[in-house]
Amino acid sequence: MEYKVKFKPVLQSFFKQHKVEYFHQFENQYFFSCFLCGERAKVDFDNTLWQCMTCEIKGNLIDLIKLVKDEPAPNRVKIYNPARERKRIKKKFGYLKTLEMDESIIKYVQKLEQEVNILLTYLIKEEKQNIADKRPEIF
Ligand SMILES: [Zn+2]
Numbered sequence: 071m072e073y074k075v076k077f078k079p080v081l082q083s084f085f086k087q088h089k090v091e092y093f094h095q096f097e098n099q100y101f102f103s104c105f106l107c108g109e110r111a112k113v114d115f116d117n118t119l120w121q122c123m124t125c126e127i128k129g130n131l132i133d134l135i136k137l138v139k140d141e142p143a144p145n146r147v148k149i150y151n152p153a154r155e156r157k158r159i160k161k162k163f164g165y166l167k168t169l170e171m172d173e174s175i176i177k178y179v180q181k182l183e184q185e186v187n188i189l190l191t192y193l194i195k196e197e198k199q200n201i202a203d204k205r206p207e208i209f
Contacts, residue, residue: 078115081131089143093151096198101149105137108147152197156190 078098085092085102092102095112102120104111109124113134121128129137163183167176 077118077131081113081115081118084131084134084138088138090138090146091149091151093149093153096202103147103149105134105141105146110149152194159186 081100084090090102092100092113095101098114098116099112100115101110101112103109104122104125104127106127107122107125109122111120111122111127113120118131118134119128120130120134163179163186166179171179
């Protein structure tokens with residue numbers, strides 16, 4: 071019988087222990103900030119293979135463990151998490167709507183919120199397609 075190691079909980083626990091922020095991107099792929107350059111790196115939670123999309127350093131869980139020791143959490147760059155930012159933007163629009171404003175400004179803000187949402191939906195779809203198209207060889 072073939073035994074398949076479940077790496078997902080191992081990686082989750084590793085990221086949590088070392089205060090590495092990450093977020094889900096596509097299928098089994100997640101993003102975190104590269105320990106060397108701070109840009110986006112992607113990691114496959116099925117096999118722990120990862121690669122920075124900027125400096126192109128790559129490896130597996132063992133290499134991550136070696137690297138994280140050299141770069142303590144406070145020095146690391148926080149990853150830009152689009153889902154979290156979208157929530158923040160939504161909250162800000164919500165706040166704007168609670169303010170007393172002229173009817174014309176309220177309508178303008180509502181229209182702006184709609185346009186932002188349309189743009190975000192478009193960009194997220196594009197991004198997912200790009201990620202799917204640009205799978206590195208290691209995956
Ligand atoms: Zn990098």
